[in-house]
Amino acid sequence: MDRRTFVAAGITGISGAALGMHDEPYSLPPHFPPGQEPIRPKPGLSGRTFTLDYAPHFGMFQHHAGEDMIDQIDFMAEAGFRSIEDNGMRGRSIEDQQRIADALERNDMRMGVFVMNMDGAWRPSLTTGTADERERFVQNARDSVEVAKRVHAKWITVVPGKVAEGIPESVQTANVVEALKQAAGVLEEHDITMVCEPLNWRDHHGLFLRFTPQSIAIMNAVDSPSCRILQDIYHQQASEGNLIDHMNAAWDLIPYFQVGDNPGRREPGTGEINYANVFKHMNERGCDAIVGMEHGKSIGGKEGEVALIEAYRNVDPA
Secondary structure: OOOHHHHHHHOOOOOOOOOOOOOOOOOOOOOOOOOOOOOOOOOOOHHHHHHHHEEEEOOHHHHHHHHHHHHHHEEEEEEOOOOEEEEEEHHHHHHHHHHHHHHHOOOOOOEOEEEOHHHHHOOOHHHOOOOOHHHHHHHHHHHHHHHHHHOOOOOOEEOOOOOOOOOOOOHHHHHHHHHHHHHHHHHOOOOOOOEOOOOOOOOOEEEEEOHHHHHHHHHHHHHHOOOEEEEEEEHHHHHHOHHHHHHHHHOOOOOOOOOOOOEEEEEEEOOOOHHHHHHHHHOOOOOOEEEEEOOOOOHHHHHHHHHHHOOOHHHOOO
């Protein structure tokens, strides 16, 4: 079945599919017992625009759309998605960036986040307070501006790096705030916002930014419209739970969400998070943020791609 026939025909559901490893760029193993499938979402209508602005990433629908990124964008649009995100956008050629931008414009879709500071995200960097690390970070902001303009991105992901051993937490916080202030100064004139992502220690042990209250305090200290929170619901369920209360506390500081069920980091309905209620709450609060689908799939191949769309139909607010 080709892409257009698939979308026009609608999603009919899958039963009896064998559980397999997802084919996304995440290496997490299946968290279901051998032979046990995830809960299957109810079939939904294909093609109807989703209520919330869920953003897939490249590779999620390659079994239906093929390897070409533009064909994948077209497929996403026809399936009802209104945005994409691409962590690795900075590493793509200018030609590919322009092709992506043109396809998004043609499909009336938004560009979500890409990662601004991959080089300093997974080691002690901003926490150290050194001039070299701070300048490298600010240069990353400068370098990201042209990419963001080219693909019409308004948000770029920042991870402040790991805890710096031997430096008091209060000093590390001050170091991070100063670096964020300087980078925000670069981004403000271009109306681009870096969104700082708290990450859980189960998957990313030792990273500095972990909790919502911590993120709120840092955002208030930076005091810039170009520095906000990326609230990844998967990570926050693992780190602190109490998702809706934490979301409410930081609501005015969260212009961007990401999701994935916990445990397993796969589509809604495969873990413990009640995404139907979480998304209902977000919709009732008037959420117009992009909701990035930063997760893998519980089932491989075309079946898994159909199941992924069904999962989001099942929890999307009416």
